[in-house]
Amino acid sequence: MASIDYFERKLDDKRRLTIPTELRNEFASGVVLTRGFNQYLHLYPKQVWDREVEPALGGNILEEKIADLNVKFRRGKTEAELDQKQGRVTIEQHLLDYAGIDRELVAVRAGAYWRIISPNADV
Numbered sequence: 001m002a003s004i005d006y007f008e009r010k011l012d013d014k015r016r017l018t019i020p021t022e023l024r025n026e027f028a029s030g031v032v033l034t035r036g037f038n039q040y041l042h043l044y045p046k047q048v049w050d051r052e053v054e055p056a057l058g059g060n061i062l063e064e065k066i067a068d069l070n071v072k073f074r075r076g077k078t079e080a081e082l083d084q085k086q087g088r089v090t091i092e093q094h095l096l097d098y099a100g101i102d103r104e105l106v107a108v109r110a111g112a113y114w115r116i117i118s119p120n121a122d123v
Helices: 021-027 046-057 064-074 095-101
Strands: 006-010 015-017 033-034 041-045 078-080 088-090 104-109 113-117
Touching: 033 046, 033 064, 033 095, 041 046, 041 095, 046 064
Parallel strands: none
Antiparallel strands: 006 104, 015 088, 033 041, 033 078, 041 113, 104 113
């Protein structure tokens, strides 16, 4: 089976993103949404967040780089479960505003997580 590394979606009126059927098992542990490094969002499977991101954020508390990363990724961070019927997750308005996303978005795999960007983004 071919892997999916890219998809485009329109959010519904309740700001819900429908994850493609082929990817839903990847998010069975839950979903973590955060701000990205630039004006886009990161979409993590919860198990990836717990296994890779949390340990990276747990470095020396007096190291400014670690503190900056904690602020970047924890500010506005949301965790949710996919709705079992349609595989949807709600994206909070403040995250959409940060990424400049109105209703349409593009999701691109970036290794173990996804970047969620506006279709007009110059990334």
